[in-house]
Amino acid sequence: METETNITPILTKRSSRIRSWLLSRKRAALRNDTPFWRTSLIGLWLVSCTLLVIASLGMPTGMGAVIDSILAIVLGTIGMAIIAPMAAFLLAVAYLPLPRLYTGGVIYVSSVVFIVFYYANTGILLSAILTGFLTIYGIVSGLTIALLISRRVSRNVKAACVLAVMASVLAYTYWPVLSNEALTAADTSDDRIIEAVNSIQAANPAEQGSYRYSVFAYGSGEDRHRAEFADEASLISDSVDASAYIDNWSKLRAFYWGFDQKELPVNGRVWMPEGEGPYPLVLMVHGNHLMEQFSDEGYAYLGEMLASRGYIAVSVDENFLNYSVWQNIPDDDMKVRAWMLLKHLQQIAAFNNQSGTPFFNRVNLDQVALIGHSRGGQAVAMAADRNRWFTGDRSFQGLDKTVRIQAVVAIAPTDKSVNKQSAALRNVHYLSLQGAMDGDVNNFYGERQYLRTSFTSSSDKFKATLYIGEANHSQFNTEWGSMDDSLPGGLLLNREGMLEPEEQRQVAKVYISAFLETALHGKKEYTALFRDYRTGLAWLPEATYFNRFENNSFRAIARFDEDRNGTTGTRGVTAEASGLKWSEQKAEDRDGNSKGTRGLQLEWEDRGSYTLHIPELRSSILRTSASSSLTFALTSLEHELEGAEEQEAEWTAPAIEIELESGNGESVRLPLAHFMPVLPLPRTDFTLYSWMEERVKNGKYKEATEPVFQTFLLPLGHFKQANSKFDPSGITRVTFYFGGTRGKVMLDDIGITD
Known part of the structure; x- marks a missing residue:
């Protein structure tokens, strides 16, 4: 009991010293924050409130945009009024010789920006980058405001400050590293x-x-x-x-x-x-x-x-x-x-x-x-x-x-x-x-x-x-x-x-x-x-x-979904290829998931051909005539070629020709461009800057291109006009010729339609 009695005054004395020390640190917390630094807080406050208002519009309460915006500003102001002094006190406890209230404002704004963008699913790295950028923007804008209203700063310094800010904005706006172009399919159409x-x-x-x-x-x-x-x-x-x-x-x-x-x-x-x-x-x-x-x-x-x-x-x-x-x-x-x-x-x-x-x-x-x-x-x-x-x-x-x-x-x-x-x-x-x-x-x-x-x-x-x-x-x-x-x-x-x-x-x-x-x-x-x-x-x-x-008039020559054998088509149709790689593959979307169909993937370096042989029985079932059309779906896969990204601006349409042979042995070969040009797939930059594509939405935008099929219709009457001996009522062979530069395409749904 005597020992406990002796310890109590000691603890009381230490507790009193700690309280006194904490009170002294509290009084010292704002000591370095001159009117200049306090005025500079305006820039940070504006950034935080603006971002919170924008965020509130993306998460409405149902009370209306005006009320939601007012609530965002009020909460942002209260948050800064609480967090900034608390941070200043902690900085004072650490004896850091800074304008502590202002530094607390910087900490508050950085936290708000990071949290808002992180929960907008931009990822840690991009959220950190945006936090740094917007925080610096708030610092610069606040310092600029403080300089412009300060009576101690000369007019020349104020003018220089304004010019520096303008130069920074212009440099950012026109800095080529940050530029982004929304690339879409090039215009390869022929006016004729x-x-x-x-x-x-x-x-x-x-x-x-x-x-x-x-x-x-x-x-x-x-x-x-x-x-x-x-x-x-x-x-x-x-x-x-x-x-x-x-x-x-x-x-x-x-x-x-x-x-x-x-x-x-x-x-x-x-x-x-x-x-x-x-x-x-x-x-x-x-x-x-x-x-x-x-x-x-x-x-x-x-x-x-x-x-x-x-x-x-x-x-x-x-x-x-x-x-x-x-x-x-x-x-x-x-x-x-x-x-x-x-x-x-x-x-x-x-x-x-x-x-x-x-x-x-x-x-x-x-x-x-x-x-x-x-x-x-x-x-x-x-x-x-x-x-x-x-x-x-x-x-x-x-x-x-x-x-x-x-x-x-x-x-x-x-x-x-x-x-x-x-x-x-x-x-x-x-x-x-x-x-x-x-x-x-x-x-x-x-x-x-x-x-x-x-x-x-x-x-x-x-x-x-x-x-x-x-x-x-x-x-x-x-x-x-x-x-x-x-x-x-x-x-x-x-x-x-x-x-x-x-x-x-x-x-x-x-x-x-x-x-x-x-x-x-x-x-x-x-x-x-x-x-x-x-x-x-x-x-x-x-x-x-x-x-x-x-x-319903479509009659299939080759669908590519009936089996995994690339040498066969529909009901007795057989296939062969020369000078190219060919295989039946599933068509995939941006995420690598199946589009629900399989197609014929063809890749060539210089030139090649793909041929479908149609037996007599199947040819009669196709019921072709001069009013019929050969039809197929085609999509470019140029973006899958090695080195395609470096050459995307130099895309040239593949040289594709179609040759038809009728039962009497006559054949006609016409360029596909005679009917419709092959266009490159649109390339989309979804975000403001290309370096964001793989970082936003868990990489949702990482693929700029998705294979999309175009239906081509080739009237058999055009082949008849090119060779009067060609008989469109009985087609026994269809050959696709590929040339020009190297290329890669996918074919699907080859058939006849009326």
């Missing part, structure tokens, strides 16, 4: 060839039609965020119970929307032609954007055009299924997106039978098309193949007898396996559009669905794709802006060389309208646009295009 392509002799399908139309909405009547689905709704729709598919509907999501998965609203914006009808029905659905930034308004440009041309167009609201930074995304959302489309079809069918509604007896439910963007592009295919997922859902009983989906359009679609299955369309028109500069869905997944679309011999349907070298993801929707990533990550994406928003939407209008005019209105004159994009160049903005096409 383009002039020889017959333009479609029909009106521009993107122009407004002759129908007057009205605009209204149907909805639950209780929407918390949009009056058009609440008290302004022209029709009240029945809510639907999706609890069989969704389990994790968070409380925050329920609070924001005012409902859970048991009461999903059936909301739609409608553009309806005036007149009795009945009119074809077109449903349009968005994809996965931020939940708080509503997406269904973004297709009004399509709705207005389609209604004026005699379609009932509906933009479907599925925003409540979208992602939120604060609430994540519901489980099984892909299946529910398709399910909701079917519920809209049921609701419209009910309205069509209900007197007094604008839909009453005005909807042609035998003529239905679905248009989807991003995840919506996958959902429309799933809805058209609904029995693959919803056979057990008795609420859809009789839907097949009521509604007939004739056409599907997928804009930059996803293609995720759902319950280990993917949609397979049968006897349905299919069209997919994709941009090479798509920073969101940067693989052309629409080609996969294209390959999973088939027809019976009696079908009049077709399938087509269009790849646009200078298009991105978001600009197909007017509400999604021009960035394919939410802020702040979207600031790092490159826009150089990209189509203007109106130009990109013009492409969508031309192709979607022409597609529906063909599929639902029976205007077959527009089919030529899908066989060869050049027939519609007068309607399209200047860009790089690749198109793929097939209909």
